[in-house]
Amino acid sequence: MKQALCRFIYYKVLRWKSRVSVPDFDKCIYCAAPHTTNWDLLIGKLFISAIGRDSGFMMKKEWFFFPLGILFRWMGGIPVHRDKRTSLVEQMIQKIKQSTKFHLAITPEGTRSANPNWKKGFYYIAAGADIPIILVGIDYQRKCIFAERYLYASGDIETDMREIKLYFRHFKGRHPEKFELGELG
Template sequence: MKQALSRFIYHRLLGWKAVVGVPDFKKCIFCAAPHTTNWDLFIGKLFINAIGRKSGFLMKKEWFFFPLGGWFRSMGGIPVYRDKHTSMVDQLIARVKESDEFHLAITPEGTRSANPNWKRGFYYIALGAQIPIVLVGVDYERKCITAERYLIPTGDVENDMREIKQYFKNFKGKHPERFDVGDC
């Protein structure tokens, strides 16, 4: 029922397309970009539900206030406490290892503004947990979300990040001026 409703809203009402060519991994990180608007969360959740998969997501703790906090948690939201000096990466690696299934969507820019210095936490989670990173491109111009490529982290962070950024450079966010892959 949830998948059928998500398909109807995503495809019929909103007119978006989905192109998926990656395996349905039991455990993975979804690296989703560009992230230029709050609407990306809702479009992304509709996409993931429409294709019959599941995923949690990270979001700054400031959004987890009553009544939204409970709603975001029920959708798979995990609050990020950026002011505390705890290792979210280590906590998530442990969570991956103790789970039979684990899917987490992360936007590497870490903001909805142009930022050529992408966060690398998603990479280190995948590397530490030895799981693939599925590259999910959001293109508002074509109204299409694409997941046709994945990467197994090699440990060569600079080279792998360059490859990831190269993949995303042609996707157009809702506000293209807010997306920057930097020099790749």
């Protein structure tokens, strides 16, 4: 029922498309970019449900006020307390290791503004839990979400981050001026 409704809204009402060729792993990190608008969350959740998969997401705790907090938690939201000195990476790794299934979407930019210095937490979580990183490109120009590439963290973060950023270079966010890859060396 949920999948059918999401398929209808995503494909028929909004007229978005999808290109998915990656396996449906029991555990993975979805690295989704570009992230230039709050609409990415809604489009992304419709997409993932429409293709019959599921994913949680992390969002700064300030968004989890009543009544939005109830909705975001129901959708799989995990509030992030950025002011605490606890390791969110370690918490996620432990949660993954204790789970039989775990899917988490993370936007590497960490903001909806242009940021050439991408956050690397998604990489460290995937590396520490030894799970794949699925690269999910959101393209508003083509009205299509792509999930056609995945990789495992090799341990060479500079090389892997360059490869990840290169994958996203052809996707256009809703506000393309707010997406920056930074130096690709």
